[in-house]
Amino acid sequence: MIQLDDYRSEDANDLWSIYFHTIRHINIRDYSLDQVAAWAPDNIDPQRWRNKMESIKPFIAKIDGKPVGYADLQQDGLIYHFFCHHQFQSRGVGRALMTHIEQQAKQRGTSRLYSHVSITARPFYERMGFTVVKEQLIEVRQQHLKNFVMEKPL
Template sequence: MIKIRNYETRDAAITWAIKFNTIRNINIRDYTVAQTKAWAPDNYDMKLWQKRVSDMNPFIAELNGKVVGFADLQNNGYIDHFFCHSEYQGIGVGRALMEHIFAIGSLERISRFYSEVSLTARTFYEHLGFKVVEEKHFEVQDEKLTNFVMEKIN
């Protein structure tokens, strides 16, 4: 059973590892090696990540005590990060995280959920009722990437 809990400081390293490995092993299907290396660099400063992940205060998904995903929900309905462990995709981790986000959003009276979604995650978001609002092109470490602003209105 997938358990969703609140982030704790000790989760910083595993959340970075999940993000890094998902980008490098899953997003590589839709992005080049150079793009994934720019998006998830080898030498990312863990102090910067610890601050960023603490500020976003994500929800943590666990399966049998192992952290297998994380996602956040900001006060304005923005989902900044949403990552499922590369070895635990397709078994309900993402759905459990998103259902938790929707439940918390309902309690907080959030009527619009939105995110900047990768090419890889677009279908997942569409299955959960999100619609593309805008296609975006942006640059990370001199690499051009494409993603989509997607939203779900309650």
């Protein structure tokens, strides 16, 4: 069973591990080694990561008390981070997180959700009812990565 919790500062290291390993093991299917290394570098500043997590306040999906995914919802409907542990893909973690995000957004009176979605995550977002607004190239540590601005009206 998937349990959803609010972020706590002690979750930061687990979330870094989910972020890093998902990008390195899953997103490598659609991006080059140089691109994933720029996106999830080996030498991240742990305090900077903790500050980022504190600022976005993600929801955390857990199975048997272990974090297996996380996602956030910003005030304007932006989903800034959305990651499922590379060993827990296709087990309902993403669906549970997205359902929770939609419920939270509706409670807040948010009229739409949107995100900057990787090539890899695009099919999941489409299954969740999002559509592509535009394709774009972003620069991350001198690497150019293709992604999609996707949205879903609520």
